[in-house]
Amino acid sequence: MFKITTKQIAELANVSRSTVSRVINNYENVPIETKKKVQKIIDEYGYTPNYFARTLAGKNPNIIGIFLADINTTFSSNDWIGINSPYNMELISVIVNLLKSYNHVALVNIITDIKELKNLEHYFLKRIVAGGIFAGFPYNISELEELARKYNIVLIDQMISNDGNDNLKLVNSDNNSGGYIATKYLIDKGHTNILHIAGDNRLSSIQRERGYKTAMKEFNLEPNIIYGMYREDIAYKITKNYVPIHKPSAIFAGNDIMAIGVIKALKELMFRIPEDISVMGFDNLNLTKWFNLDITTMSVSIKDIGENSVKLLFEEKDNYSICRANLIERSSVAEKMK
Amino acid sequence: MFKITTKQIAELANVSRSTVSRVINNYENVPIETKKKVQKIIDEYGYTPNYFARTLAGKNPNIIGIFLADINTTFSSNDWIGINSPYNMELISVIVNLLKSYNHVALVNIITDIKELKNLEHYFLKRIVAGGIFAGFPYNISELEELARKYNIVLIDQMISNDGNDNLKLVNSDNNSGGYIATKYLIDKGHTNILHIAGDNRLSSIQRERGYKTAMKEFNLEPNIIYGMYREDIAYKITKNYVPIHKPSAIFAGNDIMAIGVIKALKELMFRIPEDISVMGFDNLNLTKWFNLDITTMSVSIKDIGENSVKLLFEEKDNYSICRANLIERSSVAEKMK
DNA sequence: CTGAAAGCGCTTACAG
DNA sequence: CTGAAAGCGCTTACAG
Numbered sequence: 001m002f003k004i005t006t007k008q009i010a011e012l013a014n015v016s017r018s019t020v021s022r023v024i025n026n027y028e029n030v031p032i033e034t035k036k037k038v039q040k041i042i043d044e045y046g047y048t049p050n051y052f053a054r055t056l057a058g059k060n061p062n063i064i065g066i067f068l069a070d071i072n073t074t075f076s077s078n079d080w081i082g083i084n085s086p087y088n089m090e091l092i093s094v095i096v097n098l099l100k101s102y103n104h105v106a107l108v109n110i111i112t113d114i115k116e117l118k119n120l121e122h123y124f125l126k127r128i129v130a131g132g133i134f135a136g137f138p139y140n141i142s143e144l145e146e147l148a149r150k151y152n153i154v155l156i157d158q159m160i161s162n163d164g165n166d167n168l169k170l171v172n173s174d175n176n177s178g179g180y181i182a183t184k185y186l187i188d189k190g191h192t193n194i195l196h197i198a199g200d201n202r203l204s205s206i207q208r209e210r211g212y213k214t215a216m217k218e219f220n221l222e223p224n225i226i227y228g229m230y231r232e233d234i235a236y237k238i239t240k241n242y243v244p245i246h247k248p249s250a251i252f253a254g255n256d257i258m259a260i261g262v263i264k265a266l267k268e269l270m271f272r273i274p275e276d277i278s279v280m281g282f283d284n285l286n287l288t289k290w291f292n293l294d295i296t297t298m299s300v301s302i303k304d305i306g307e308n309s310v311k312l313l314f315e316e317k318d319n320y321s322i323c324r325a326n327l328i329e330r331s332s333v334a335e336k337m338k
Numbered sequence: 339m340f341k342i343t344t345k346q347i348a349e350l351a352n353v354s355r356s357t358v359s360r361v362i363n364n365y366e367n368v369p370i371e372t373k374k375k376v377q378k379i380i381d382e383y384g385y386t387p388n389y390f391a392r393t394l395a396g397k398n399p400n401i402i403g404i405f406l407a408d409i410n411t412t413f414s415s416n417d418w419i420g421i422n423s424p425y426n427m428e429l430i431s432v433i434v435n436l437l438k439s440y441n442h443v444a445l446v447n448i449i450t451d452i453k454e455l456k457n458l459e460h461y462f463l464k465r466i467v468a469g470g471i472f473a474g475f476p477y478n479i480s481e482l483e484e485l486a487r488k489y490n491i492v493l494i495d496q497m498i499s500n501d502g503n504d505n506l507k508l509v510n511s512d513n514n515s516g517g518y519i520a521t522k523y524l525i526d527k528g529h530t531n532i533l534h535i536a537g538d539n540r541l542s543s544i545q546r547e548r549g550y551k552t553a554m555k556e557f558n559l560e561p562n563i564i565y566g567m568y569r570e571d572i573a574y575k576i577t578k579n580y581v582p583i584h585k586p587s588a589i590f591a592g593n594d595i596m597a598i599g600v601i602k603a604l605k606e607l608m609f610r611i612p613e614d615i616s617v618m619g620f621d622n623l624n625l626t627k628w629f630n631l632d633i634t635t636m637s638v639s640i641k642d643i644g645e646n647s648v649k650l651l652f653e654e655k656d657n658y659s660i661c662r663a664n665l666i667e668r669s670s671v672a673e674k675m676k
Numbered sequence: 677c678t679g680a681a682a683g684c685g686c687t688t689a690c691a692g
Numbered sequence: 693c694t695g696a697a698a699g700c701g702c703t704t705a706c707a708g
Contacts, residue, residue, distance in 0.1 A: 003463065005685055016695045021687055029693060048460045052394040053685035056700045061390075063445070070431065089427035093408065096448045107401070108446045110434045122386045125341065343701060354679045359703055367677060391701035394684045 004047050012045075013038045024049055055127065062104045064313065065129035066095060067120065069111050069136035087302060091135060091156075094306030102314055104130065117143040124151035131313045134158065139203055154309045159203050169312045169319045173300040175204045178325030179211020182252055182280050182298050185327055187219050190336035191250040191278060196223065197238055197262065199230040199254040208254050208282060224248070228258045235261035243269060243277070249336050250278040256285040259295050263332070274334035284328050294331040300324070342385050350383075351376045362387055393465065400442045402651065403467040404433060405458065407449050407474035425640060429473060429494075432644030440652055442468065455481040462489035469651045472496065477541055492647045497541050507650045507657045511638040513542045516663030517549020520590055520618050520636050523665060525557050528674035529588040529616060534561065535576055535600065537568040537592040546592050546620060562586070566596045573599035581607060581615070587674050588616040594623040597633050601670070612672035622666050632669040638662070 006017045006024075013020065015038060022030045023038040041047075055061045068088055096106045107129055111117065123129045124147070131152035137144055139159065145168075148155050154169040186194050196212045199205030209225060216223040226242065228235040235258035239251070243266070253259035259281035263273060271277045284299030300323050308321040344355045344362075351358065353376060360368045361376040379385075393399045406426055434444045445467055449455065452475075461467045462485070469490035475482055477497065483506075486493050492507040524532050534550045537543030547563060554561040564580065566573040573596035577589070581604070591597035597619035601611060609615045622637035638661050646659040 006687095007685080017686080018688080018695055019693090022694085025687080031693070034693085048464065050394070050464055050685050051466050052390040052399075053700090054687070056388070056390040056394055056702085057685080057687040058700065059687070066446075089430075092427075092430070092446060093448055096446055097450070106446050108404075108430060108434055108444050110431055112435070126386065126388055128389050344703095345701080355702080356679055356704080357677090360678085363703080369677070372677085388701050391684090392703070394686085395701080395703040396684065397703070 004045050005050070009038065009041050009045070009047055013041045061127050061130045063107050063129045064095075064099055064104050064310075065107045065109060065123050065132040066092060067109045067111055067132055067134045068092075069134075069138070088136070090302045091306055094303050095133060095310060098307060098310040102310070111137075114138070114141060114143070117141065117147065121147060124153075133309050133313065152313060154312045156305060156309060157204065159207075167319060171305055171308045171312060171321045171323065173204065173305065174322050174324045175207035175300075176211045176214075178282065178298045178300065179208035179252075180215045181211070181325065181327055182208075182282065183212045183215035184218075185296075186250045186252060186278060186280060186333065187215060187221070189250075189278065189333060192219075192221050192336075193246070193248045194221070194224070194250045194252055195242060195246070195248040196225045196252045197228040197235050197254055197258050198225050199258075200227060202230075205230065205254055212252060228254065228261070230255055230258060232257045232261035232264075235259070236265045238262075239265035240269065243271070248277070250280065250333070252280040252282075254282055256281040256283045256295060256297055259297070259332075260293065263293060263295070274332050275337075278333040278336075280333055282325075296330045296333040297328050298325040299328050301326075342383050343388070347376065347379050347383070347385055351379045399465050399468045401445050401467045402433075402437055402442050402648075403445045403447060403461055403470040404430060405447045405449055405470055405472045406430075407472075407476070426474070428640045429644050432641050433471060433648060436645060436648040440648070449475075452476070452479060452481070455479065455485065459485060462491075471647050471651065490651060492650045494643060494647060495542065497545075505657060509643055509646045509650060509659045509661065511542065511643065512660050512662045513545035513638075514549045514552075516620065516636045516638065517546035517590075518553045519549070519663065519665055520546075520620065521550045521553035522556075523634075524588045524590060524616065524618060524671065525553060525559070527588075527616065527671060530557075530559050530674075531584070531586045532559070532562070532588045532590055533580060533584070533586040534563045534590045535566040535573050535592055535596050536563050537596075538565060540568075543568065543592055550590060566592065566599070568593050568596060570595045570599035570602075573597070574603045577603035578607065581609070586615070588618065588671070590618040590620075592620055594619040594621045594633060594635055597635070597670075598631060601631060601633070612670050613675075616671040616674075618671055620663075634668045634671040635666050636663040637666050639664075 006020045010017045010020045015034065019030065019034065020038055023035050023042070092106070092108065099106055124132065133154045133156065134144060135156040137158060144155070144158070145160060147153060148168055154171055156171045157173055158170065159172060160168060160170065183194065194216070196209065198209045213223050224246070226238050228238055235253060239262045251262050253262050259279055262279055266273055266277060266279070273279055279295065281295045281297035284297045304323040308323060312318060312321060344358045347358045348355045353372065357368065357372060358376055361373050361380070430444070430446065437444055462470065471492045471494065472482060472486070473494040475496060482493070482496070483498055485491060486506055492509055494509045495511055496508065497510060498506060498508065521532065532554070534547065536547045551561050562584070564576050566576055573591060577600045589600050591600050597617055600617055604611055604615055604617070611617055617633065619633040619635035622635045642661040646661060650656060650659060
């Protein structure tokens, strides 16, 4: 393998560089004979076109930017794992692999300060990337929204009202219906006194909470909500304080990490799960199984999110996609005892 | 922000494009006056050079390729998290952030089949990337070694004997001394009957095992090794079967995931940790703390690995770096009772 | 110190 | 169907 250009391929094949280019780009108007002859030389020498030259000459770049926020807006604790969550890695992995089938590669950027957004425009303006996928950003960032309206950008879990007549591309998790399904499931099992330990002011949390409220209201049950900040230790404390007094028969934790704290506390309080009290999580963290914590939970497939993002990037027809959360029935929820 | 080129900057500043280029690239031979004048226009219009043009014209690309293997060589189980481990995300995060300070960005590739390595050369040959970092690959892949000898590539945890006179760039974890330190620590606590649950045939495992053996030998203790395949469930079974019969006073698990299985089994066997039996892990997984598992363990800082990789990529002087594992004292190890 | 010109390796109207 | 030529937006010897 060495450096070889269209010029040399052209000479070897006795055609012009134009024709070589046509073969490379699979244009219609070149006879099968010529095509074969040129392709043979290309294969023989293992020629691949120079990426920078073809992009400069006007071809679309085959790079997609993945922009992940690592901005600690909500927490200040040591529990903040931010960017290092397995979630992000799975997302990258899904996207990168899918991009392969579109002959694209991924440029990964990690944004630690919202101000950096201003310097990102050149990636799109100068066509360094053909498109972008943004994930993990706080809400109501006008710079982000502006960028997304101008270029080929997909926003993941960035709930902007999409009125349909703009070209914003959005991929969202359906946390709302997820919260509803989780709560309804508990109600169907006969539970009426259900505590919801919600997360914080992030939209995912607000929506899960809304789903909970909708379901409770539907069945004329009184909602009880306490905020656990998506933290294991806070959920633990809440459980310790709340449960002995109010005796709920089920707890719906806003995420699995809090469910872990809930379970820890319940065990210390000598409650059996699910016989004495049912626990519902959200997220389907795969690490819970390592600990024999068979938590019934809600799962939004990251694969779905990644796949929908890539599709939206390349396909014109849609510009919005919502990924439903599915109930994962395990053994932390049971029928309420009479 | 709109499309603007050197040509227009040149006109606006009343100089030639050559001079504009000299200012952009911070060349010496341009008087401060001219420099200021040109820079002002550049700032005013928010001009940034076209990346493809400057690379095509001979400038080094400012992209570094990160190539992560997602090749399931050892396992076939559902426990295989492969690429999705938090380890990889932390590595990417460290590298990307460090790259920023060198004005470089990261192109992330995930290799699912070793054959793909053959098609990777064009990244380097065509200078799409200025260098590469490879992690997670199996050993003795000749294609990888060949590539690494030809281009600016850093291999992470890819133990090739580096005889010093070639230009292979290697960053390794010191699993050997890590295994030794862990074992020595147990011995210093008075333990003599120490079981080592090793991983598999990966080098990290072999080296941790070697460190264990060295320490045991040094103190004339008999080594006992069983292979747990780095899996939680297997370590669990081993503990269940082995401990009641052979009554070790300490178990050194080859990684934290196995230590979790060990602890689960010990609890079921009604052993107290660390009063009855001490448990030592390896890796310092941050998730263990969520479960009140205060495992004493060994930690190789991923930050070190990432930082050393980036340094090796950009600096000429060194071509080898080894990252030591540090003892993280927590509460799963105690003095042996007399 | 500075500009005109060549060149990097492609693609694509244009003309035939 | 195919080639000559212009152009993408830079950088860099070269000459002055």
